Amino acid sequence: MSDDLKARIAETYGAAAEIARIIGVSREAVRQWTRVPKAHRKNVAAILSTFVAKKKAPENITTRTTVAWPGALIDKECARLKAHPCAPWADIIRLDKAIAIARHSGAAK
16 A cells, blocks of 8 residues: 555544545444554555545546536535436545545645
8 A cells, every 4th residue: 555545544534424424334433443453554454445536447427627626516516426317336436535535635625
């Protein structure tokens, strides 16, 4: 796992409730991940890496190519994707996670 990815996950730990909402687990479960014994951290980091947004080629979906969206436009785009009858849920989940990381890492909004 890259240092950049570890840093993003570490920065996001402060928002345990947000992570819990995104990945569908309890807030306490997320908080426990921050107190993992050193011997188990490698396994937990591997599990957490599956919850971080990953680059993927688009599969017949319309995507916007702007670099940074204002928050309101991001929320509108999420709502539009979720309302679509053939919603690409894997991409929606990645988008939600990327937004959460951006919000809690001090990225421009």
